[in-house]
Amino acid sequence: MIEEYMSNSEYKTHFEKLRGLRSRIARDLPIKPGIHILDVATGEGYFAIEVARLDRSLKITGIDISQRAIRDARKNIEKQNFQDRIEIVEMDATKMRFQREEFDMAINFTGLEEIHMTRGNEGVQKTFLEVNRVLKPGTYFCFVVMPPEEMETEAQKLEVALFDYICGAKYLSNKEYEAMIKKAKFKLIGKRSYYTGMKFTSQQAKCEIRYTIKTAPRIYGVKTPSFEEVWTKFGQDIEKNGLGCYSKVVLMLAQKLEMFSNIKRATSPNTA
Ligand SMILES: C[S@@+](CC[C@H](N)C(=O)[O-])C[C@H]1O[C@@H](n2cnc3c(N)ncnc32)[C@H](O)[C@@H]1O
Numbered sequence: 606m607i608e609e610y611m612s613n614s615e616y617k618t619h620f621e622k623l624r625g626l627r628s629r630i631a632r633d634l635p636i637k638p639g640i641h642i643l644d645v646a647t648g649e650g651y652f653a654i655e656v657a658r659l660d661r662s663l664k665i666t667g668i669d670i671s672q673r674a675i676r677d678a679r680k681n682i683e684k685q686n687f688q689d690r691i692e693i694v695e696m697d698a699t700k701m702r703f704q705r706e707e708f709d710m711a712i713n714f715t716g717l718e719e720i721h722m723t724r725g726n727e728g729v730q731k732t733f734l735e736v737n738r739v740l741k742p743g744t745y746f747c748f749v750v751m752p753p754e755e756m757e758t759e760a761q762k763l764e765v766a767l768f769d770y771i772c773g774a775k776y777l778s779n780k781e782y783e784a785m786i787k788k789a790k791f792k793l794i795g796k797r798s799y800y801t802g803m804k805f806t807s808q809q810a811k812c813e814i815r816y817t818i819k820t821a822p823r824i825y826g827v828k829t830p831s832f833e834e835v836w837t838k839f840g841q842d843i844e845k846n847g848l849g850c851y852s853k854v855v856l857m858l859a860q861k862l863e864m865f866s867n868i869k870r871a872t873s874p875n876t877a
Pocket residue numbers: 627645646647648649650651652653668669670671674696697698699713714715716719720721723724728
């Protein structure tokens with residue numbers, strides 16, 4: 606699917622809305638009534654909210670390391686009157702403070718690339734191990750990623766390369782995710798692609814780049830290059846093709862195969 610440029614009015618709320626992408630994905634999740642779901646790297650809680658809309662019996666716990674994201678998530682959840690069903694906790698995905706086998710499902714909408722930014726490749730692997738530990742046997746981890754080789758248009762390819770370059774927010778390849786989930790005793794049972802059909806104009810892309818360069822060091826302590834450096838490297842291609850904005854994402858469904866007792870603990874033993 607080819608994407609079109611978003612308007613400037615759409616740009617203002619683009620991340621919150623993503624043209625209904627989150628609700629389309631939520632409807633495809635293997636949800637059962639009454640389950641307790643863990644949302645890993647919940648951000649402002651938008652995916653958790655879409656999943657909560659599916660059924661009034663669902664309970665969701667979202668975790669994130671950013672205090673700002675947590676504050677915004679709680680506000681968004683209150684606006685929807687979901688505070689009784691969605692709880693937000695400040696927690697690192699690589700060192701969760703939950704008991705083992707506490708949850709019936711885990712979800713993640715584009716957070717693994719930022720876990721890569723804050724905790725590196727090893728942090729992404731630890732996250733899969735931690736998710737295994739806190740999930741009940743036979744249940745699912747449903748995560749949304751953008752493996753570089755899945756990107757179809759130039760705008761999509763630029764999106765994954767750009768944010769990796771600016772702050773290390775890196776999506777891994779299919780093979781790398783598959784190896785990590787296998788190591789964490791999950792089995793990949795399904796994969797599905799979704800499209801928003803939209804992309805940034807070069808002016809909007811400039812705003813996004815400036816925003817990331819400014820906020821990533823402040824919030825996460827990561828180093829970022831100057832705007833001039835980034836624009837020298839990517840500007841010409843962005844001018845020509847636009848920049849992807851979640852234009853294509855891939856939902857991966859992984860099922861927990863084995864009990865945690867078969868796996869070495871990913872974090873310190875006193876948090877189990
Ligand atoms: C792209 S946002 C998530 C988007 C969100 N799931 C949604 O539906 O809009 C990525 C989030 O990952 C969080 N994050 C980064 N490193 C993390 C870590 N080690 N543990 C938990 N959250 C982390 C960031 O603070 C950020 O809020």
